[in-house]
Amino acid sequence: MRPPSACSARGCAHQRPSAAPLTPPRPSRSALAQRRAAPSLPALIATHRAGAAPALPANRGRRAFLGPCGAEPGAAVMAAAMRRLLRAGGRRGAALVVAAGGARSQTLRLIYTTTAAWKKNVAASGPEKYTEAFIKKQIEEFNLGKRHLANMMGEDPETFTQEDIDRAIAYLFPSGLFDKRARPMMKHPTEIFPEQRKIQWGEDGRPFHFLFYTGKQSYYSLMHDTYEKLLNVQKHQDQMAAQDLPPQKEKKNLVGSRWLTKTELEEMLLEKLSDDDYSRFIQLLQKLVTSPCGNIEENYIKKFSREISAQLQKVVIEPLKHDDRGVAFSTGEGERKTSRATVIVYDNGTGKITVNGIDVLHYFPVLQDREQLLFPFQFLDRVGKHDMVCTVSGGGRSSQAGAIRLASAKALRSFVTEKEVEFMRQAGLLTVDPRVKERKKPGQEGARRKFTWKKR
Amino acid sequence: MPSRARQYDRPASLPAAAPRLYSSLPAPVPAPAPAPAARSPGPGADDRLLTEPLSQPDFFNVKELFSLKDLFNARVHLGHKKGCRHRFMEPYIFGCRLDQDIIDLDQTMDHLQLALNFTAHIAYRKGIILFVSRNRQFCHLIESTAQECGEYAHTRYWQGGLLTNAPIQFGSGVRLPDLLIFLSSLNNVFEPHVAIRDAAKMNIPTVGVVDTNCNPCLITYPIPGNDDSPTAMELYCKLFKMTIIRAKDYRKQREVFHELQSKAEGN
Numbered sequence: 001m002r003p004p005s006a007c008s009a010r011g012c013a014h015q016r017p018s019a020a021p022l023t024p025p026r027p028s029r030s031a032l033a034q035r036r037a038a039p040s041l042p043a044l045i046a047t048h049r050a051g052a053a054p055a056l057p058a059n060r061g062r063r064a065f066l067g068p069c070g071a072e073p074g075a076a077v078m079a080a081a082m083r084r085l086l087r088a089g090g091r092r093g094a095a096l097v098v099a100a101g102g103a104r105s106q107t108l109r110l111i112y113t114t115t116a117a118w119k120k121n122v123a124a125s126g127p128e129k130y131t132e133a134f135i136k137k138q139i140e141e142f143n144l145g146k147r148h149l150a151n152m153m154g155e156d157p158e159t160f161t162q163e164d165i166d167r168a169i170a171y172l173f174p175s176g177l178f179d180k181r182a183r184p185m186m187k188h189p190t191e192i193f194p195e196q197r198k199i200q201w202g203e204d205g206r207p208f209h210f211l212f213y214t215g216k217q218s219y220y221s222l223m224h225d226t227y228e229k230l231l232n233v234q235k236h237q238d239q240m241a242a243q244d245l246p247p248q249k250e251k252k253n254l255v256g257s258r259w260l261t262k263t264e265l266e267e268m269l270l271e272k273l274s275d276d277d278y279s280r281f282i283q284l285l286q287k288l289v290t291s292p293c294g295n296i297e298e299n300y301i302k303k304f305s306r307e308i309s310a311q312l313q314k315v316v317i318e319p320l321k322h323d324d325r326g327v328a329f330s331t332g333e334g335e336r337k338t339s340r341a342t343v344i345v346y347d348n349g350t351g352k353i354t355v356n357g358i359d360v361l362h363y364f365p366v367l368q369d370r371e372q373l374l375f376p377f378q379f380l381d382r383v384g385k386h387d388m389v390c391t392v393s394g395g396g397r398s399s400q401a402g403a404i405r406l407a408s409a410k411a412l413r414s415f416v417t418e419k420e421v422e423f424m425r426q427a428g429l430l431t432v433d434p435r436v437k438e439r440k441k442p443g444q445e446g447a448r449r450k451f452t453w454k455k456r
Numbered sequence: 457m458p459s460r461a462r463q464y465d466r467p468a469s470l471p472a473a474a475p476r477l478y479s480s481l482p483a484p485v486p487a488p489a490p491a492p493a494a495r496s497p498g499p500g501a502d503d504r505l506l507t508e509p510l511s512q513p514d515f516f517n518v519k520e521l522f523s524l525k526d527l528f529n530a531r532v533h534l535g536h537k538k539g540c541r542h543r544f545m546e547p548y549i550f551g552c553r554l555d556q557d558i559i560d561l562d563q564t565m566d567h568l569q570l571a572l573n574f575t576a577h578i579a580y581r582k583g584i585i586l587f588v589s590r591n592r593q594f595c596h597l598i599e600s601t602a603q604e605c606g607e608y609a610h611t612r613y614w615q616g617g618l619l620t621n622a623p624i625q626f627g628s629g630v631r632l633p634d635l636l637i638f639l640s641s642l643n644n645v646f647e648p649h650v651a652i653r654d655a656a657k658m659n660i661p662t663v664g665v666v667d668t669n670c671n672p673c674l675i676t677y678p679i680p681g682n683d684d685s686p687t688a689m690e691l692y693c694k695l696f697k698m699t700i701i702r703a704k705d706y707r708k709q710r711e712v713f714h715e716l717q718s719k720a721e722g723n
Contacts, residue, residue, distance in 0.1 A: 205631030206584060210603045213586055213633065214612050215625060224599050231596070 130193055138189035145186065162187070195270060218269035219277055226284050229297045236293045257305045259285065265304075317413045317421065320347075330414035334406030336433050339395030341403035345411040349387030351377075355404065356391055369401035376409040376429055380416060402433060501714040508710065509580055516580075516706070518572035518699055522691075524561055527568075530691040532681040533559045535668030545668050548680035557668040559680050571663045571677040572699045575635065578661075579607075579703035583634030586610055587696075588651050590643040594689045598639055601693040605700040608633065610651075614643075619654040638664035639692055640683040641675065648674075665692060 146165060150157035153168045165186055175183040200217075201207040211217045211224070240246075260268070262278045285304055288294055294301075320328040328347040335341070353360040353373060364370050377383045388408060392400045409429040413421050424430055438447035445451050509515040527533065535541075535549065535557030550560035578585060585607040587598050595611040602609035610618075615625070622630050636655045641664045643649050648671050655662050656674045664675040665683045672678040682688040 199627070199629075201629075201631065204582070205629075206582075207608065207631075210606075210608050211599070211610070212626075213608050213610050213618060215615050215618065216612075220612055224596065227596050228600075 132198075135189055135193060138193070142186070142189055149186070216271055216273075216277070218271045219273060219281075222269065223281060223284065226281070226288065226300075229300055230284070230288050230291070233288065233291050233293050233296060236296055237291070240293065256307055258308050260304050260306065264306075320414050328415075330411045332407040332409070332411030332413075334403045334408075334410060334432075336402035336406060337395050337399035337436055339392060339399040339403040341390055341392040341400065341407045343388060343390045343404060343407035343411050345408060345415070346387040346389075347385075347415065349385060351384040351386070353388045354390065364397065364401060366397065369397055372398075372401040372405045373408070375405060376412055376424070379424065379427060379429065380412060380420060382412070382415075386412075386415075405429070406432065501718055505707075505710055505714060506581065509577060509706075514569065514573055516573065516576040516699065516703055518576060519569055521572065521695055521698055522565075522568065524565060526691065527561050527564060527681075530687040531685045532564060532688045532691065533561050534682050534685065535559050540669040542669055542671055544672055545666065545670065545680065548666075548672075549668060559668065559682070564680050567677065567679045568681075568695070571679050572695060574661070574677055575637065575663060575696060576699045576703040578635045579700040580707045581634075582707070584608060584631060585635045585637060585700065586633035587637050587639060588614075588649065589639040590614075590649060591640040591683070591689075592644075593686070594639065597689060597693055601697050605697045606704070607700060614650050616650070619651065619658050619660070632658060633660060636660055636662045636664075637696060638662060638675065639689060641666055641670045 146160055147157040149165060149168050150160040152172075153164075155164065169184055169186050173184040177183050200209065200212055207213070209217045209221065211220045214220050259282050262273060262275070265278060265281070266273050285301065288297060289301055318330065320330055322328050323346075329344055332343050332345070333341065334343070355363040360370060360373065364373070373388075374383070377386060390404050390407070392404055394400075395403070406429070409424060413424070413430070416424075421430075440446055443451075533550070535545075538552055538555045538557060541549070541557055545557075548560055548563050550558045552558065575585065585602075587602045587607065587609040589595070589598050589611050591611075598611050599609045617625055619632060622632055636651060638649060638652065641649055641652060646669065652662060652664070652674045661676040662674070663677040664670075664672070664679065665681050666672040666675065666678045667681070667683045670683075672680070679692075681692075
């Protein structure tokens with residue numbers, strides 16, 4: 001839904017009402033790259049549109065950052081953007097203008113990069129880059145770009161949400177890349193730039209935190225505070241013992257909760273932790289919780305524990321239904337390999353089984369398959385008491401038989417007591433068989449079979 | 457006097473410090489450096505602020521904070537067994553009783569007075585003081601002490617390049633500590649703490665409590681005394697905290713006084 005261009009000649013002075021182009025997000029740090037698998041693109045990248053020629057030979061050896069060049073009257077816009085970038089950030093990389101010839105228009109592509117892509121040490125260079133002013137500017141640019149994007153898409157800038165932005169970007173810059181995080185994105189700067197530590201010391205050079213010189217001030221400060229809580233608890237315990245009062249025995253139920261994971265703790269402290277550090281912290285918390293008067297510090301401990309949602313889901317056994325003849329029936333579904341079966345088991349039957357409209361003797365001529373069908377009924381001593389109507393598709397004869405067996409066992413649950421359901425479960429009648437065909441691997445003839453070994 | 461070269465990027469707002477002195481003679485008045493407008497007292501008042509405490513040997517009167525009886529009650533004189541004795545601690549040992557070394561408390565008194573006096577001067581000049589100890593038993597106590605007197609503590613695992621590689625570890629423009637106080641100069645494997653050597657490398661003065669099994673060599677102001685008893689450690693923490701707070705309060709007082717004076721002169 002791109003607005004048509006008034007003129008497509010190169011160098012035309014036609015300025016669009018919104019002169020500033022979409023501002024691309026700044027390149028992300030390598031620390032961000034380490035934390036997330038793939039960093040966001042340095043800029044919005046336009047794919048090669050039909051007609052856009054590949055870059056000129058001058059491009060060789062230079063790292064590329066492509067500005068937005070999808071729009072056709074972008075030539076003038078591109079020139080403005082190029083001038084802006086060259087003025088602002090030329091010290092950090094090569095700025096090269098590549099004129100890409102196209103069938104319809106010649107677009108100027110800016111090629112620009114920064115050392116952020118390969119620089120390793122974040123701490124030494126970090127704080128200067130992400131200053132408050134910088135982030136604020138990024139947020140302003142993002143909001144401006146959001147409005148331009150909304151105008152471009154012909155939508156209302158006031159009610160343009162993040163989902164609309166994502167859809168618009170996906171439309172304007174379609175990408176065939178598999179990893180979602182490698183595709184062009186336009187997000188709020190707080191989501192792109194990680195929350196970084198600002199400079200830790202004041203004007204006179206004195207650090208703000210008293211544990212600054214340890215290197216891991218947040219972590220050690222946390223250990224210090226937790227240990228202080230532990231000392232409090234021990235003091236309280238001693239006081240209770242001195243007054244001959246029994247220590248409180250109401251233990252907090254730890255079953256439904258878990259401690260913070262290492263990643264969550266790192267996010268909380270804004271600091272990298274080692275595994276040993278993390279385990280030491282958890283051990284200290286455990287000690288605090290398991291000590292007799294530990295519930296004094298419950299509020300403090302709550303900050304580091306999370307609820308786990310109920311994992312066990314009670315399987316609901318459906319009640320019996322009755323058809324118009326008054327006969328009770330129940331349905332079940334089963335699968336095995338690639339077969340899928342649905343089964344209806346009727347009460348007051350004679351043991352008649354119909355599969356896909358065909359009698360079982362004709363559908364399953366092999367005894368083994370019919371034994372499989374019979375197994376649930378035999379297990380529950382209900383061999384001649386039920387009728388069964390099945391539909392099955394996919395797979396071969398053995399897997400279809402297994403699918404029907406599972407489906408009929410599931411249907412029979414409704415007819416039977418809970419204890420017998422438990423017996424069935426233990427017998428393996430209610431478990432889906434997870435075995436599927438193993439894939440063939442390259443360099444081998446089959447999944448396991450290797451090619452014939454020839455001595456020479 | 458050589459200027460301190462270890463501060464990599466000196467903030468421009470700090471005035472040039474007076475040269476460090478090792479005696480109690482009054483400092484020669486330095487040439488009036490152009491002080492930036494941010495500092496409240498004028499350039500002349502700045503010199504007076506810095507040179508005033510250097511007029512007397514025990515300007516902050518740290519002697520009154522402790523007595524020999526206090527040291528004895530806190531079990532500061534108790535050393536380790538004879539077999540653990542370090543050769544260089546022999547001058548500080550009074551004697552040996554039932555194989556246990558007893559530290560000479562008269563010498564300890566003198567050393568403690570010098571050390572506390574030096575700490576007070578550093579605190580008066582707004583220096584950064586770092587408490588170091590690797591004794592797990594007193595880690596929390598020392599950190600709390602440092603927090604209460606507004607200084608810094610490091611009672612955890614010492615990362616190799618903290619002092620020698622500070623711009624890389626912390627970022628450029630970091631200011632290093634001006635004094636290291638060791639409340640236990642050994643680490644957990646009974647070897648001298650790495651920070652003693654690093655501070656000597658970086659020309660940072662050190663104050664340290666040295667027990668009979670410690671090496672007092674590289675420590676600028678050693679304090680022979682017990683570093684294992686809780687009572688002794690609590691006493692040291694209390695003494696250092698009181699000196700630092702006293703010196704800082706005095707400094708605030710003098711700054712306010714000079715400010716008022718300069719205002720009055722201005723009017």
